[in-house]
Amino acid sequence: xxxxxxxxxxxxxxxxxxxxxxxxxxxxxxxxxxxxxxxxxxxxxxxxxxxxxxxxxxxxxxxxxxxxxxxxxxxxxxxxxxxxxxxxxxxxxxxxxxxxxxxxxxxxxxxxxxxxxxxxxxxxxxxxxxxxxxxxxxxxxxxxxxxxxxxxxxxxxxxxxxxxxxxxxxxxxxxxxxxxxxxxxxxxxxxxxxxxxxxxxxxxxxxxxxxxxxxxxxxxxxxxxxxxxxxxxxxxxxxxxxxxxxxxxxxxxxxxxxxxxxxxxxxxxxxxxxxxxxxxxxxxxxxxxxxxxxxxxxxxxxxxxxxxxxxxxxxxxxxxxxxxxxxxxxxxxxxxxxxxxxxxxxxxxxxxxxxxxxxxxxxxxxxxxxxxxxxxxxxxxxxxxxxxxxxxxxxxxxxxxxxxxxxxxxxxxxxxxxxxxxxxxxxxxxxxxxxxxxxxxxxxxxxxxxxxxxxxxxxxxxxxxxxxxxxxxxxxxxxxxxxxxxxxxxxxxxxxxxxxxxxxxxxxxxxxxxxxxxxxxxxxxxxxxxxxxxxxxxxxxxxxxxxxxxxxxxxxxxxxxxxxxxxxxxxxxxxxxxxxxxxxxxxxxxxxxxxxxxxxxxxxxxx
Numbered sequence: 001x002x003x004x005x006x007x008x009x010x011x012x013x014x015x016x017x018x019x020x021x022x023x024x025x026x027x028x029x030x031x032x033x034x035x036x037x038x039x040x041x042x043x044x045x046x047x048x049x050x051x052x053x054x055x056x057x058x059x060x061x062x063x064x065x066x067x068x069x070x071x072x073x074x075x076x077x078x079x080x081x082x083x084x085x086x087x088x089x090x091x092x093x094x095x096x097x098x099x100x101x102x103x104x105x106x107x108x109x110x111x112x113x114x115x116x117x118x119x120x121x122x123x124x125x126x127x128x129x130x131x132x133x134x135x136x137x138x139x140x141x142x143x144x145x146x147x148x149x150x151x152x153x154x155x156x157x158x159x160x161x162x163x164x165x166x167x168x169x170x171x172x173x174x175x176x177x178x179x180x181x182x183x184x185x186x187x188x189x190x191x192x193x194x195x196x197x198x199x200x201x202x203x204x205x206x207x208x209x210x211x212x213x214x215x216x217x218x219x220x221x222x223x224x225x226x227x228x229x230x231x232x233x234x235x236x237x238x239x240x241x242x243x244x245x246x247x248x249x250x251x252x253x254x255x256x257x258x259x260x261x262x263x264x265x266x267x268x269x270x271x272x273x274x275x276x277x278x279x280x281x282x283x284x285x286x287x288x289x290x291x292x293x294x295x296x297x298x299x300x301x302x303x304x305x306x307x308x309x310x311x312x313x314x315x316x317x318x319x320x321x322x323x324x325x326x327x328x329x330x331x332x333x334x335x336x337x338x339x340x341x342x343x344x345x346x347x348x349x350x351x352x353x354x355x356x357x358x359x360x361x362x363x364x365x366x367x368x369x370x371x372x373x374x375x376x377x378x379x380x381x382x383x384x385x386x387x388x389x390x391x392x393x394x395x396x397x398x399x400x401x402x403x404x405x406x407x408x409x410x411x412x413x414x415x416x417x418x419x420x421x422x423x424x425x426x427x428x429x430x431x432x433x434x435x436x437x438x439x440x441x442x443x444x445x446x447x448x449x450x451x452x453x454x455x456x457x458x459x460x461x462x463x464x465x466x467x468x469x470x471x472x473x474x475x476x477x478x479x480x481x482x483x484x485x486x487x488x489x490x491x492x493x494x495x496x497x498x499x500x501x502x503x504x505x506x507x508x509x510x511x512x513x514x515x516x517x518x519x520x521x522x523x524x525x526x527x528x529x530x531x532x533x534x535x536x537x538x539x540x541x542x543x544x545x546x547x548x549x550x551x552x553x554x555x556x557x558x559x560x561x562x563x564x565x566x567x568x569x570x571x572x573x574x575x576x577x578x579x580x581x582x583x584x585x586x587x588x589x590x591x592x593x594x595x596x597x598x599x600x601x602x603x604x605x606x607x
Contacts, residue, residue: 007225010304010309010312011289011294011295011300011304012044012290012315013311013312013313013315013316014294014300014303014304014311014312014315015040015044015238015241015286015289015315016040016041016044016314016315016316016318017310017311017312017313017314017315017316017318018037018241018242018245018311018315019037019038019040019041019044019245019315019318020037020041020314020315020318020321020322021034021037021314022034022035022036022037022245022246023035023037023038023322023325024321024325024352025246027131027137027325027326027329028329028340028345028348029131029340031245031246031247032247032249033244033245033246033247033248033249033278034245034246036244036245036248036278036279036282037245038140039208039279039282039283039286040241040245040282040286041140041318042143042144042205042208042209042212043208043209043211043212043215043283043286043287043290044212044286044290045144045209045212046147046208046209046210046211046212046213046214046215046216047212047213047215047216047290048212048216049148049209049213050151050177050209050210050212050213050214050216050217051213051216051217051220053067053151053152053155054155054173054213054217055220057152057155057156057159057173058159058169058170058173062152062156064152064153064156067148067152068148068149069369070369071144071145071148072145072377073367073368073369073373073377075112075141075144075145076110076377076381077363077364077367077377077380078319078320078323078359078363078364079109079110079138079141079323080109080110080377080380080381080384081359081363081380082109082134082135082138082323082324082327083105083106083109083110083135083384083388084106084380084383084384085327086102086106086134086135086327086331087102087103087106087384087387087388087391089134089327089331090102090134091398092335092525093334093335093521093524093525093527094334094396094521094524095396095401095404095520095521095524095584096395096396096397096401096404096406096411096415096416096584097396097416097584097585098132098334098396098519098520098521099391099396099397099398100391100392100395100396100413101121101133101396102133102134102135102388102396103388103389103391103392103396104117104121104388104392105117105133105134105135105136105138106135106384106385106387106388107385107388107389107392108138108142109135109138109141110381110384110385110388111385112141112142112144112145112146113142113146114135114136114138114139114141114142115139115140115142115143115146115200115201115202116142116200116201118136118139118196118200119196119197119199119200119201122136122196129518131329131330131333131338131518132330132333132334132518132519132521133330134326134327134330134331135326135327136326136330137322137325137326139200140322142200143200143201143202143205144209146202147202147205147206147209150202150206151177151206151209151210151213154176154177154180155173155176155177158172158173158176159173170221174214174217177210177213177214178210178214180206180207180210181206181207181210181211181214182207184203184204184205184206184207184210185207185280187203187204188204188205188207188276188279189276207283208283211283211287212286212287212290215287215290215291216290218291219291227291227292227293228291228292228293229292229293229296230292230293230296230297231296231297232297232298233292234288234289234292234293234294234296234297234300235294235297235298235299235300237285237288237289237292238289238294238297238299238300238303239299240285241282241285241286241289244278244281244282244285245282248273248278248282249273249275249278259542259545259546259549261446261488261489261490261513261546261550262444262446262513262587264513264515264539264540264542264543264546265542266542313357314353316360317353317356317357317360319360319364320355320356320357320359320360320363320364321352321353321356323356323359324352324355324356324359325352328348328351328352329348332344332348333518333519334519334521334522334525335521335522335525336522337522338517338518338519338522392413393413394411395411395412395413395414395415397411402579403533403575403579403580403581403592404416404580404581404584404590404592405580405590405591405592416584416585416588416590419452419590419591420445420448420449420452420588420589421448422452423441423448423451423452423467424448424467424469426441426451426465426466426467427466427467427468427469428466429466429477429478430464430466430478430481430482431464434464436462436463436464437459437462437463437464437483437484437607438463438464438466438481438482438483438484439454439459439463439464439465439466439482439483439484439485439486440466440467440468440475440478440479440482440484440485440486441454441465441466441467441468441485441486441487441511442467442468442469442470442471442485442486442487442488443469443470443486443487443488443489443511444469444488445587445588446488446511446513446514446587446588447467447486447487447488447511448467449514449588449589449593449594450486450488450511450559451465451467452589452591452594453589453594453597453598453601454598455594456591456594456595456598457598457599457601457603458598458603459603459607462607463607466478466482471487471494471495471498473497476497476501479497479498479501479502480501480502480503481503482502482503482506483503483505483506483507484506484507484508484509484606484607485498485502485506485507485508485509486508486509486510486511486559487508487509487510487511488510488511489510490550490553491510491553491554492553494508507557508557509554509557509558509559509606510550510553510554510557510558510559511559511561512547512550512551512558512559512560512561512562513543513546513547513550513561513562514543514561514562514565514572514587515539515540515543515562515572515586515587516537516539516565516572516574516582516583516586516587517537517538517539517572517574517586518586519586520581520583520584520585520586522537523535523537523574523581524581533575533579534575535574535575536567536568536571536572536573536574537571537572537573537574537586538570538571539570539571539572541570543562544562544566544570547560547562547563559601559606561597564597564600564601565582576592576593576595576596577596578592578596580592580593580595580596581593582596
């Protein structure tokens with residue numbers, strides 16, 4: 001059965017060094033395909049971990065909980081330290097929603113399940129909002145640990161069945177892992193699977209770790225630890241893999257072919273190489289590299305020695321780099337600027353490796369599995385999880401924030417979401433004729449913001465409000481009774497039956513898009529400055545393009561919210577004239593924001 005291979009391979013450190021550089025550059029917004037570095041790490045991890053586990057199970061030496069404890073001691077110390085420091089940094093100036101979300105992530109990180117939390121909440125790894133989450137990247141640890149939980153149980157079950165039924169364990173352990181890996185690939189390629197599930201959940205990632213493990217088993221069992229010697233082919237493989245990691249993802253065409261109304265993202269066409277093909281190619285090339293004697297390659301040998309072995313050093317400390325690079329980036333973007341200045345980049349590329357080397361030497365290498373370590377890690381878990389849970393239950397509020405109508409002693413969880421979601425209560429038919437105007441509002445949370453504006457305005461007592469998340473033929477009765485219909489979206493997407501069932505005097509209006517930057521933290525951090533309430537927010541210029549396109553479609557039947565808050569070129573006001581934050585999450589309106597628009601809009605022109 002699988003034989004151990006304890007020979008140090010500096011070429012693996014070289015690969016890890018390139019992979020971690022790709023990941024960091026991706027999070028810096030420099031390399032569009034750098035996220036694939038994580039996929040390389042998955043394959044490497046499987047290659048190193050799986051063969052030993054299978055060998056120990058075969059020999060009857062495997063202890064499941066001892067294995068999990070060992071992996072916990074490897075991963076948890078740095079993760080809990082980063083979580084604790086993030087909580088402290090967040091106290092300084094995170095707005096309640098963001099601090100509450102950070103508290104959630106701390107608890108999820110501590111129990112290695114931030115990937116599950118992300119699949120439920122964020123759903124999309126590529127959303128800009130993730131740039132401001134200090135622990136966003138710990139989803140990777142979640143998948144790793146869930147793999148450690150699951151795959152040994154599968155192999156142990158095969159071992160038990162092999163004893164009971166008298167078949168060969170070695171063969172069927174491989175067959176089982178190969179079958180599960182194939183199923184995982186098919187699940188990953190299933191077009192009906194959501195982006196969030198495919199990215200964040202183990203069933204869709206299992207094959208990367210498992211294929212790595214199977215490659216390690218093949219080398220140990222069938223090659224007696226001997227790697228394949230390919231020479232120049234190994235160098236070509238590494239060169240292609242590096243190109244994919246750093247520049248593999250680029251789109252066809254430069255001109256936008258469409259826009260996302262909520263995020264302002266422009267669609268510029270399909271990727272030249274589809275993302276799923278890029279990932280699978282990364283896995284295959286990483287496997288080829290792992291089973292090859294790469295020192296035969298001139299390119300690999302030269303890179304191993306280049307700069308005094310700097311790339312290999314980055315690989316050796318890659319876990320520390322992975323842990324620290326994102327919190328530093330996130331808090332810089334949250335508290336200072338979304339634009340990474342040259343000065344910051346220069347400091348960052350020195351500070352992150354330096355800090356990582358320190359934590360590698362004094363934490364990764366020093367922490368050993370013993371009673372003292374168990375006690376310290378348990379205390380760290382209890383203290384950070386307890387503090388985070390308390391913050392979460394208190395809605396992330398640590399001080400009074402008058403500009404958000406927030407009082408420390410009177411809070412409720414999800415209070416801002418509740419303000420927007422209260423509109424769901426209006427998903428009802430209109431009452432019998434009562435002399436009021438019948439108003440139907442259709443659309444997502446942006447449409448619900450418009451309902452809140454109406455509820456805070458003079459129209460609150462003059463209109464019968466009805467809300468529908470998505471218009472459907474079942475709403476024809478409401479359509480026929482409506483005096484005004486407000487829809488968030490493109491006019492050309494309005495279903496035909498809306499127009500066919502309109503009353504002659506009824507009107508259909510478009511609700512405009514809006515945006516208030518990427519992070520409220522960049523505003524709130526300046527709360528002690530004298531010009532705090534005069535601040536403006538630079539937003540994605542695409543929102544002004546989208547607004548003009550919507551206005552052109554709807555013409556004079558358009559609620560132009562963006563122009564109301566616009567200040568100069570590509571900027572909007574952060575506060576209302578009475579010093580209330582217009583938005584707490586940069587997308588949706590606060591109570592103060594709804595009141596601001598309610599006072600500013602001329603409803604006589606609409607009604």
